[in-house]
Amino acid sequence: AETAVSVREMSKQLGRARVLSSIQHVLIVTKARDNRLIKLTRELALYLMRKPRQGGRGLVVYVDAQLQTSRRFDAAGIERDHPELFRPFPHRRSSSSATSSNGKEDNGDQNEQGQLRYWTAEMCGVTPHLFDFVVTLGGDGTVLFTSWLFQRIVPPVLPFALGSLGFLTNFDFAHHQAVVDSVVESGIRVNLRMRFTCTVYRAVKQEEGGNRKAIKRAETGELLMKGLGRSGWEAIECGWAQGAETLNGKEKQIMCFTTRPVESFEVLNDLVVDRGPSPYVSLLELFADDDHLTTVQADGLCISTPTGSTAYSLSAGGSLVHPEIPSMLITPLCPHTLSFRPMLLPDSMELRICVPFNSRSTAWASFDGRGRIELKQGDHITVTASKYPFPTVCADKQSTDWFSAISRTLNWNQRERQKSFV
Amino acid sequence: AETAVSVREMSKQLGRARVLSSIQHVLIVTKARDNRLIKLTRELALYLMRKPRQGGRGLVVYVDAQLQTSRRFDAAGIERDHPELFRPFPHRRSSSSATSSNGKEDNGDQNEQGQLRYWTAEMCGVTPHLFDFVVTLGGDGTVLFTSWLFQRIVPPVLPFALGSLGFLTNFDFAHHQAVVDSVVESGIRVNLRMRFTCTVYRAVKQEEGGNRKAIKRAETGELLMKGLGRSGWEAIECGWAQGAETLNGKEKQIMCFTTRPVESFEVLNDLVVDRGPSPYVSLLELFADDDHLTTVQADGLCISTPTGSTAYSLSAGGSLVHPEIPSMLITPLCPHTLSFRPMLLPDSMELRICVPFNSRSTAWASFDGRGRIELKQGDHITVTASKYPFPTVCADKQSTDWFSAISRTLNWNQRERQKSFV
Amino acid sequence: AETAVSVREMSKQLGRARVLSSIQHVLIVTKARDNRLIKLTRELALYLMRKPRQGGRGLVVYVDAQLQTSRRFDAAGIERDHPELFRPFPHRRSSSSATSSNGKEDNGDQNEQGQLRYWTAEMCGVTPHLFDFVVTLGGDGTVLFTSWLFQRIVPPVLPFALGSLGFLTNFDFAHHQAVVDSVVESGIRVNLRMRFTCTVYRAVKQEEGGNRKAIKRAETGELLMKGLGRSGWEAIECGWAQGAETLNGKEKQIMCFTTRPVESFEVLNDLVVDRGPSPYVSLLELFADDDHLTTVQADGLCISTPTGSTAYSLSAGGSLVHPEIPSMLITPLCPHTLSFRPMLLPDSMELRICVPFNSRSTAWASFDGRGRIELKQGDHITVTASKYPFPTVCADKQSTDWFSAISRTLNWNQRERQKSFV
């Protein structure tokens, strides 16, 4: 809750101010297997490294370590044609890099490198402060991949599209020189886009002799924990369990489970929990803070940020939500009851999606379309506003950017559209 | 914008604190033509007036002035059975009532009155501070009517339902004595529900000789104002106009209009702009702050608060929106383009819905289902967050109240529902 | 029912065979007030009249009588440039025209006319067999207007679009010469599109002394007709009525109404019943044959043919329905219950939409967007498959035509679309 509010406040201040930054280290993300993109990456890297600045030399550019040996990228050719770029480049920020170089040996090496360097996924995760700036080349998927790379602090991201612009890619690569010039010379203005922190909890069987047993009421199905003061959702969640023994005719003593967090993912668009390969529908229990919202009988659930409202959530019938609205979108996938409609909750809430023990099948979760994992009976995922938002460079004001993206991508207000079908 | 933020902050603080109020003057709203409700109103009024309090006498109760002569309400019978209630009741808050009694003669009379008094719509609009509290008897419609009565400051509202509870009516009249006792003895906790201020602007023809003429570009249709530095939506909005003269072959000089505000309405649920009796579809231009969002080709638009997200907006395909989310819902009615989907914008924005001059037909606006007015070509309505929110008494926490209302009214989680249709 | 089946059979046979017709009299429908269209009409009329055929002279062309005095159409200019077209043209089919010329004086005159003649709405309604063929110039609205003109038998219709093709306008005017040549020389293949016959029934108050009184059960609200053996919907439909007298405490004797048909409309797309200017929602009772389907709480209902499934019904959430499927689409407009979903019934059924006596407001009906009439409490409309289908010329096979229209108009499979929003 506190996190959500402070991210929002920071977002507003940042969104209004023009950030005059002294950019020195730029990271380029692209699909390292797409030959056309490799060529453009080379072109962009050269432009950035050779752009003269007041300090003298151009920028330090990190490209994907996979390009180190790429014939198309041809690093050797760059060195042959521009040997000056490969002279050692002076230290970065002495204090912070000193700290990090102690911890990471290869950071020390970097300081001996020239302007062309190579990033790895590990560097993005562990030392994100190395980079002043990220440029992406590709579609919205490349921006999502960047969010995936930076699971904690994210440098400002400047997304270039090739061909037609998308919801997240609001700069055209055709104008990349002018855009880069403007960024380097006049600084940038960023939107802080909310991300979600999704934490996976796995059910852990209590050790034998542990005192967490529970009594299951025969009629109501309610679970009462022995020697346990808690109430609320937990009673509901547990559901049926194997190994129940019959107690005094009707009530049953059942095996009890606790859960522990095992993994955590930051998502920019959405968390999707669905039935995966199972032909049977997932049974999911949905909670918001301590309130049980509903038992979900559907193909699954999409929990989306406002940024993700134009992605999968829209396919599933969700509304378009302006990225400044502090909210979480809950959109059922093919719900089996007509009254389960898309819903928005405040981003200060903690959502919990549980696979109850009485579900016929397991469920599967994916995070921004990646990292598909299985959720077994008894597992759950919590979703909260992240304290690591995702800063993207504005082309115009945030609202204008968003309205433009919608008009453009959904073909609003097109001349052809004027001829409505009625 | 500032208004929206501060209402939100106030809302949170109020929502958390228990307001210990010294309630003395209660107003009862009900359908004064429904015989069953009149009987219950009488019952409730008696309970309130006779409830002994630490000060001695019970509460002062205002009922609808239409009941003054109602045989069923039988005020004379009350006086006959309980003459003590009709002894003059001491002054209210000396300072404020002194002020108002100067201005309003009948207020002076009220101070001589007993505990049973009569309210008029005018009193609600002009001297809302007379009432510590409003009790409604009826359905959600009665709560909306209360919002209509109090177009500025609204006293806290305690809504009783008869039979089944609704989205806004979260207290069952069957338990009214216990609820009233608790309110009088322990105070209340309120939600501040956002309202919208909807302001109607009418097109005013410029006087002859005025210098607001405009040039219409032949190809683009763009309008350029003569001697006018502004840009943005205004250029778009004006559209075609009659009386255009041909200028140098292609460009046209057209008559120009300005608008002025004529009326203003506070809504708790929604503003609906539709084609009214016209068989033709309204053409509407929709703006958010200075951005032109889209040209609406649809039966109309529903602009809804989060509170209204469970009402007409839901019929039109909108999402369910938690009342704490600071947003405005824009939901098209039967849109003629499949890509115009329901949308949410921040409540800090100003929406503007314009009937352009090239619309084939006029449009009609209604405010919480009331006050249907015609919008002619050139008119527009602005919608902003109101500085007069609508405080309703919580039964539980706001979120829990809202989740309960949805589960109850949409039949979520019902046993019958468990048997989904798939 | 029988009608529906036989129309279907005829449709299939016609759809398969190539109709080799000897076309002689062509009627052109267009918007007679659109200057651009008048010019194209003139061009098309000339082409048709001057096209040499095996019989010698070209075709006889009927244009809108409003063009008789149009300066742009300039009939006098045509006569001046092509006097041969104004020589008397030989009789049509002697037998049928003889019959009609007896009844209609101006028909007699026509036989003395040249090749350029003028049609009136009355001629379309009364003597549709005068025309071998109709050509429309304009959008889908012009085709609907043609359906409106021909309320009984409809000659085959060849719809030309200007600019972009629509759902109904599958020929591009840019190729009109080649299309006309092909039609005249090789004949045509037509689709018979189903229309609906919508009959309006008005409530008629029984005369005093009549024996149609009814008893209203106090608890159930059920109506029992005195001296009446019928059951089914009628009992439900009547609802509350004014002027009820109290009978033995609880039951009431109420005034009873019968209905009689007053008007009938053929529609190609849809019948829409909505609340019109009323701010209150219409209460409608919907019946299929003798079954009561549901009490409609919605802004209204759209009853659509398969042809109309791509028009207003689509806006309201209906499915796309292939024109060969013998069905009626029932699509609610902004329904107030989430479970009232769009529905399809067999075209052999008779639908009945009633405004019950307990509706707060009246309802309004429009037929293909025209002829808006008010339905008062007690009135109803029946909808059945018409025995006068609407034949349109195929460009390809019916299915291929329809698939093309959908792809084109809804932008399916467009390159831009390949970039889906997810």
Add this chain to the structure above:
Amino acid sequence: AETAVSVREMSKQLGRARVLSSIQHVLIVTKARDNRLIKLTRELALYLMRKPRQGGRGLVVYVDAQLQTSRRFDAAGIERDHPELFRPFPHRRSSSSATSSNGKEDNGDQNEQGQLRYWTAEMCGVTPHLFDFVVTLGGDGTVLFTSWLFQRIVPPVLPFALGSLGFLTNFDFAHHQAVVDSVVESGIRVNLRMRFTCTVYRAVKQEEGGNRKAIKRAETGELLMKGLGRSGWEAIECGWAQGAETLNGKEKQIMCFTTRPVESFEVLNDLVVDRGPSPYVSLLELFADDDHLTTVQADGLCISTPTGSTAYSLSAGGSLVHPEIPSMLITPLCPHTLSFRPMLLPDSMELRICVPFNSRSTAWASFDGRGRIELKQGDHITVTASKYPFPTVCADKQSTDWFSAISRTLNWNQRERQKSFV
């Protein structure tokens, strides 16, 4: 096509006439693992076997072979209490059973059996004519399972629900004795519900040296078959293929595939093709007869019969379709383009759903929720109206049955519903 028409005709005739059948052999389908159902099966079987008829003895009853050894079913107990039921029962239809007893040894045994016999899935598939009648005990799932058992001819099915009725289960087990009496004494009336025949085609790689190679045009991507006269969809379907060799600079010769049918399924509700466990969206190509409808970018497709329109198709946004309408419903699952709306095509068409070679992932198909199989790139499924419809016993007229099922299951017209949410 011919099949669809004749099934429809038969359906109408059967639906109208009351079938007076001489029922002798009844099969009971239920969930053989549900203890409660086993008990009811026993009860029902006894009632059927002991019901005296004009011929003397009661009916011959087949129960699930799994019950042969069930302690709860207790066949031995039945034999102990009712030895007369276990005396050999006279031959059935001498001719047909003679034929089948030759082929099947256990059939020969059956003729020596008493009135209690056991069915196996194989018997349902191979000798469906052994059974005059099927009774199901359970929910809609049990009826679907019955359709699965009888992949060719299906005996009339009488579906009993326990507790609340479903869409397919229109008889309440509480009244089973009266229902069975009426069926045995007065005969039945059946609906013939359309089923689909879904045939799976697998891609088969051509042998080396075969002459089916193709040329892929560089620019258009069009495939031209060498020595092949065909056109239409096939060109589109093949898409990219591996192992392409470069030919004269731009065009490529690619490996070519043909397909052959490998499996066939009859479905009563629907065929669903989705992305299964894959996180990526399936790319599907959809054809109707020879027309390419669209490239599906969605989570999948639901192809549903009118009977299935109240099942999964409804979850995905499809319309409710009366079972007499001869149509196929195509409903996309979470489509990625807003213009891909649910669609209905005539049941005389052949649908084809192809996984093109350029799809990133495979797809999965399930048939009435069963038999989940993987479709690899190059595979396809065809869907046509089946010549083996599914006869169900009517409670009332077919339309009335269907309207009742909808009202009941979707909670239409319920008192609670009258209080709409607006």
